[in-house]
Amino acid sequence: MSTADWKNYEPVLIPNIKDLHKIDVYIKNGGYEGLKSVLTDKQKWENPKSVIEEVKAANIRGRGGAGFNAGLKWSFMPPADGGPRYLACNGDESEPGTFKDRKIFEYNPHAFIEGALIAAYAMEITTIYVYIRGEYKAYIRMMEKALEDAYEKGFIGKNILGSNYSVDFYVTGGAGAYICGEETSMLESLEGKRGYPRVKPPFPAQKGLWGRPTTINNIETLAHVTSVINRGADWFKSVGAENHPGPILYGISGHVNRPGVYELPSGVPVLDLIHDMAGGIRNGKKLKAVIPGGSSTPVVRADQLDGISMDSDSLRTVGTMLGTAGLVVMDEDTDMVDMLWRITHFYHHESCGQCTPCREGTGWLEKIMLKIKNGDGEIKDLDLLLDITTQMEGRTICALADAAAWPVRHTITRFRDEFEARCKKSVHAVA
Amino acid sequence: MAYEFTKEDLEEIEKIKAKFPEVMPATLPVLWVAQNRFGHVNPDVQRLVAETLDLPEAHVHGVAEFYTQYYKEEKGKFVLDVCTCLSCQLCGGYDILEHLEDKLGIKKGETTDDGMFSLNEVECLGACGYAPMLQITNDTYVNHLTKEKADQLVDSL
Ligand SMILES: NC(=O)C1=CN([C@@H]2O[C@H](COP(=O)(O)OP(=O)(O)OC[C@H]3O[C@@H](n4cnc5c(N)ncnc54)[C@H](O)[C@@H]3O)[C@@H](O)[C@H]2O)C=CC1
Ligand SMILES: Cc1cc2nc3c(=O)[nH]c(=O)nc-3n(C[C@H](O)[C@H](O)[C@H](O)COP(=O)(O)O)c2cc1C
Ligand code: SF4
Ligand code: FES
Numbered sequence: 001m002s003t004a005d006w007k008n009y010e011p012v013l014i015p016n017i018k019d020l021h022k023i024d025v026y027i028k029n030g031g032y033e034g035l036k037s038v039l040t041d042k043q044k045w046e047n048p049k050s051v052i053e054e055v056k057a058a059n060i061r062g063r064g065g066a067g068f069n070a071g072l073k074w075s076f077m078p079p080a081d082g083g084p085r086y087l088a089c090n091g092d093e094s095e096p097g098t099f100k101d102r103k104i105f106e107y108n109p110h111a112f113i114e115g116a117l118i119a120a121y122a123m124e125i126t127t128i129y130v131y132i133r134g135e136y137k138a139y140i141r142m143m144e145k146a147l148e149d150a151y152e153k154g155f156i157g158k159n160i161l162g163s164n165y166s167v168d169f170y171v172t173g174g175a176g177a178y179i180c181g182e183e184t185s186m187l188e189s190l191e192g193k194r195g196y197p198r199v200k201p202p203f204p205a206q207k208g209l210w211g212r213p214t215t216i217n218n219i220e221t222l223a224h225v226t227s228v229i230n231r232g233a234d235w236f237k238s239v240g241a242e243n244h245p246g247p248i249l250y251g252i253s254g255h256v257n258r259p260g261v262y263e264l265p266s267g268v269p270v271l272d273l274i275h276d277m278a279g280g281i282r283n284g285k286k287l288k289a290v291i292p293g294g295s296s297t298p299v300v301r302a303d304q305l306d307g308i309s310m311d312s313d314s315l316r317t318v319g320t321m322l323g324t325a326g327l328v329v330m331d332e333d334t335d336m337v338d339m340l341w342r343i344t345h346f347y348h349h350e351s352c353g354q355c356t357p358c359r360e361g362t363g364w365l366e367k368i369m370l371k372i373k374n375g376d377g378e379i380k381d382l383d384l385l386l387d388i389t390t391q392m393e394g395r396t397i398c399a400l401a402d403a404a405a406w407p408v409r410h411t412i413t414r415f416r417d418e419f420e421a422r423c424k425k426s427v428h429a430v431a
Numbered sequence: 432m433a434y435e436f437t438k439e440d441l442e443e444i445e446k447i448k449a450k451f452p453e454v455m456p457a458t459l460p461v462l463w464v465a466q467n468r469f470g471h472v473n474p475d476v477q478r479l480v481a482e483t484l485d486l487p488e489a490h491v492h493g494v495a496e497f498y499t500q501y502y503k504e505e506k507g508k509f510v511l512d513v514c515t516c517l518s519c520q521l522c523g524g525y526d527i528l529e530h531l532e533d534k535l536g537i538k539k540g541e542t543t544d545d546g547m548f549s550l551n552e553v554e555c556l557g558a559c560g561y562a563p564m565l566q567i568t569n570d571t572y573v574n575h576l577t578k579e580k581a582d583q584l585v586d587s588l
Contacts, residue, residue: 084452093557094554095555096516096518096554096555096559097517097555097559098555098557098559099557099558099559099560099561101557102557102558133557134463134498134500134569135500135557135566137570138570138571138572170450172450172456172459172460173459173460174498174500175459175463175498175500175501176498176499176500178554178555189459191455191456192451192453192455192456192457192458192459192494193493193494194497195497195498210452210453251560252560253521253522253559253562254518254521254522255521255522259559259560259561259562260560261560291517295517328517328518328521330521338520339517339521342515342516342517342520343517346516346517346554346555349554350554
């Protein structure tokens with residue numbers, strides 16, 4: 001299906017099937033056939049590695065936001081040595097503007113569970129943890145129930161479906177810390193500690209949970225694995241944009257008439273998503289700007305969006321990224337200064353404080369933005385902000401510092417007039 | 432007040448421990464068990480968790496301090512966590528927060544004198560498409576808030 005046909009796309013992860021979250025309904029609709037196939041069909045799947053090859057060929061780019069090829073990441077796991085190996089599923093979802101994994105928890109948890117089981121088998125993993133943010137208490141409970149049901153049906157546990165493959169699968173919750181979505185921070189949290197990110201390398205495949213080989217994947221990434229096994233890598237690659245193929249759960253929020261999560265091929269034109277799927281801008285207002293993939297992805301002006309689609313290559317041409325595909329839509333009345341100040345507040349609040357450029361930098365960004373927001377800023381503060389972002393990027397243990405710096409740099413650059421108008425002794429008249 | 436886990440709590444704690452190859456990973460979930468039981472995890476409760484798991488008190492304290500959802504002191508019967516982050520800000524989250532401050536007669540971060548309500552401003556709760564929204568005591572989400580809906584909510588609790 002080319003991107004132009006997106007209107008005819010039939011959702012696979014969140015199809016319109018009543019009670020799909022119940023295991024019997026899921027099974028009736030072909031659920032757990034993929035797992036059965038990889039475990040028992042030796043003609044099709046000679047060994048676990050053949051599963052990795054299929055997933056690698058599908059080019060599922062990590063839906064946690066960084067877009068790393070899932071199968072390729074799996075292939076980094078060292079050969080099994082008889083000791084424990086882990087899959088840690090990332091359900092921390094906390095990037096402002098991102099609310100898509102919850103859709104899977106709510107409507108189709110077994111697609112995720114099945115994908116995780118297939119992933120674990122492919123990497124010869126013995127224990128799976130799914131880490132869900134603490135605020136999603138309702139989904140933690142639902143996941144516990146779904147895992148119990150899958151266990152009872154024999155899809156989890158010892159000698160699954162008569163194969164000699166056995167795996168344990170546990171759910172565990174966070175307790176309120178955005179940083180725990182960063183994969184190594186999540187590992188620390190799973191180990192029962194404060195969520196301080198670890199220095200990479202070593203990557204988790206070498207040294208993960210309790211020093212053992214571990215792979216981390218996002219919930220949506222793992223749910224797509226199930227589709228790839230059922231429908232084949234060629235199907236997945238035929239959906240959407242070439243370099244970032246497959247369906248995507250787009251979360252659309254902000255000033256639109258129908259905010260929500262929409263499953264569509266990658267590469268849908270941004271303006272179509274906003275106007276056709278999400279029903280356009282509220283109260284008949286005009287579109288001003290869009291943040292395409294969560295708060296860390298640079299904001300784009302409406303006049304930059306013609307012909308731009310939701311795939312990494314297209315978004316790069318206007319200096320932004322796909323991120324988590326959580327679009328935040330802003331109408332003509334949006335105050336970009338207030339908006340940016342709120343983002344700087346968020347990252348300052350969430351910095352774990354291990355690295356000086358991040359701890360100090362996020363603090364300065366917020367402080368200066370507050371000054372500007374209150375009308376006490378000066379033009380030179382704008383340049384100071386840009387200078388601080390340069391000193392933060394690429395100098396820290398994890399990407400939170402970058403995530404905090406990008407929005408500042410690009411919002412100021414792309415809406416400089418508005419920022420200058422808010423500053424004292426402005427050369428521009430105050431509006 | 433002396434804090435003690437019930438028999439059911441201790442059974443649940445055993446189940447939690449069985450999920451992990453070591454005891455330390457039980458820290459977060461057992462702090463949850465404690466908070467569900469006592470309503471908070473103040474230093475005395477933290478000590479109880481440490482003793483129950485046979486872990487250093489300093490470790491449990493460090494973890495409790497790191498994560499925002501653990502209440503380090505007693506809170507109101509209902510804790511209203513109003514999201515004012517990006518999407519909620521755009522959709523009027525601050526209006527809701529200010530409205531609730533007026534209605535309850537407290538500022539964010541405070542608890543009403545009768546101990547019924549605590550009010551907080553919080554970061555993104557992963558419900559951006561339902562903005563503005565709030566969460567009640569780490570559990571139920573209330574979506575698409577208006578001032579009227581916020582009033583009704585407070586009156587119904
Ligand atoms: N879903 C959400 O709520 C949030 C998502 N994000 C996203 O997270 C992204 C950043 O994530 P990071 O994990 O820091 O990105 P990253 O690029 O460092 O890593 C992505 C994945 O590929 C693996 N990887 C990368 N290079 C590797 C190598 N040479 N060998 C082995 N494995 C390798 C990493 O272990 C990781 O699993 C941002 O782009 C942002 O969009 C950020 C905040 C919240
Ligand atoms: C500060 C920060 C927060 C993150 N939060 C999340 C998150 O909540 N959920 C998620 O899946 N990935 C998050 N990530 C990305 C993870 O580190 C990691 O790349 C991802 O879980 C890998 O899974 P994937 O390859 O399937 O996307 C975050 C990264 C950073 C730097
Ligand atoms: S970059 Fe920031 S959040 Fe990440 S480890 Fe350093 S201080 Fe912590
Ligand atoms: S911004 Fe309020 S829930 Fe995400």
